[in-house]
Amino acid sequence: MLIIASHNGAIGIHQAMAALKGGGSALDAVETGTRLVEANPDEHSVGYNGYPNILGELELDASIMHGRTLDSGAVAAMRGFPYAISVARQVLERKLPHVLLAGEGAERFAREIGAEERDEMLTDAVRQAWSKGLAPTRLSERLLAQALPDLPEDAPLLGLVKLATDPERVAGTVNFIAIDSSGDIGSGVSTSGWAWKYPGRIGDSPIIGAGNYADNRYGACACTGMGEMAIRAGTARSVVLYLQMGMTLEAAAHTAMRDLRDLGGDYIGGMNLIALDRHGEHIGLSSEAGRKYIVQTGDMAQHAERQRGLVELPRRWGGAGRD
Numbered sequence: 001m002l003i004i005a006s007h008n009g010a011i012g013i014h015q016a017m018a019a020l021k022g023g024g025s026a027l028d029a030v031e032t033g034t035r036l037v038e039a040n041p042d043e044h045s046v047g048y049n050g051y052p053n054i055l056g057e058l059e060l061d062a063s064i065m066h067g068r069t070l071d072s073g074a075v076a077a078m079r080g081f082p083y084a085i086s087v088a089r090q091v092l093e094r095k096l097p098h099v100l101l102a103g104e105g106a107e108r109f110a111r112e113i114g115a116e117e118r119d120e121m122l123t124d125a126v127r128q129a130w131s132k133g134l135a136p137t138r139l140s141e142r143l144l145a146q147a148l149p150d151l152p153e154d155a156p157l158l159g160l161v162k163l164a165t166d167p168e169r170v171a172g173t174v175n176f177i178a179i180d181s182s183g184d185i186g187s188g189v190s191t192s193g194w195a196w197k198y199p200g201r202i203g204d205s206p207i208i209g210a211g212n213y214a215d216n217r218y219g220a221c222a223c224t225g226m227g228e229m230a231i232r233a234g235t236a237r238s239v240v241l242y243l244q245m246g247m248t249l250e251a252a253a254h255t256a257m258r259d260l261r262d263l264g265g266d267y268i269g270g271m272n273l274i275a276l277d278r279h280g281e282h283i284g285l286s287s288e289a290g291r292k293y294i295v296q297t298g299d300m301a302q303h304a305e306r307q308r309g310l311v312e313l314p315r316r317w318g319g320a321g322r323d
């Protein structure tokens with residue numbers, strides 16, 4: 001039994017391991033651990049009290065994947081339901097002919113299955129951070145002056161899009177990958193995405209193959225960082241495909257990260273991944289020095305931190321640098 005997670009998964013990894021030890025599946029462990037991060041009000045990039053979009057609305061993305069069957073479930077741009085990973089899992093479990101539900105459809109599905117709903121998804125402190133984050137533009141004055149939801153439906157927002165950046169300068173998405181006692185691999189990713197994003201913007205977390213991929217035969221990978229890059233390069237799937245092609249885990253993960261160097265365009269940010277192979281070897285990589293991930297095996301009483309390897313990537317933000 002093994003669980004690896006992004007560093008912010010520390011709040012949930014212990015109970016995730018308890019789920020595995022109690023006979024739970026890899027998916028049970030992933031869901032258990034992720035829910036504890038989604039419930040944490042101090043985690044501003046996952047679940048309840050994450051940083052909202054430009055309009056001050058919290059939109060959540062999540063996905064979960066089963067490595068034996070490759071069954072997957074995902075939700076995107078979903079409002080009002082804090083446990084996005086559980087709704088994503090139900091997309092998988094209820095054997096829908098669909099893998100990914102977005103926006104109002106995801107919310108409707110969540111309501112239909114009785115998922116836990118929450119009227120107020122943000123604390124006052126996060127609302128204030130949102131107003132402050134929008135402060136540098138004239139358009140934002142108009143946005144803020146006209147209390148939502150009185151803002152005209154067609155209010156222009158494009159001028160604000162370059163503000164879509166994580167104010168904490170951290171990749172706050174949570175990743176969990178688990179191997180259960182039957183040897184099945186499960187992987188999950190949950191996020192509120194980039195703060196102040198354009199409404200309806202969907203990142204890599206709910207895109208199977210971009211931010212999340214698991215295949216018992218080879219291994220699994222999950223990402224945090226600038227989702228647009230992982231979508232364009234198919235990063236999580238790349239790692240698993242490179243394993244399938246016979247690369248070592250180290251080579252597979254480094255090659256997928258280095259692939260990101262070839263992306264063109266004006267917006268290139270950071271990327272982080274965690275990955276494991278079918279033998280339970282694991283690795284974490286980041287484009288920022290000093291980042292860590294966490295690991296716990298069945299015989300460890302608590303998790304341990306591991307250093308992520310560094311793979312430097314160029315940074316470009318609208319042609320003028322990120323700051």
Ligand code: ASP
Nearest residue numbers: 171173193203224225227
């Ligand atoms: N990958 C997430 C996204 O692009 C954000 C993050 O990890 O910081 O939505």
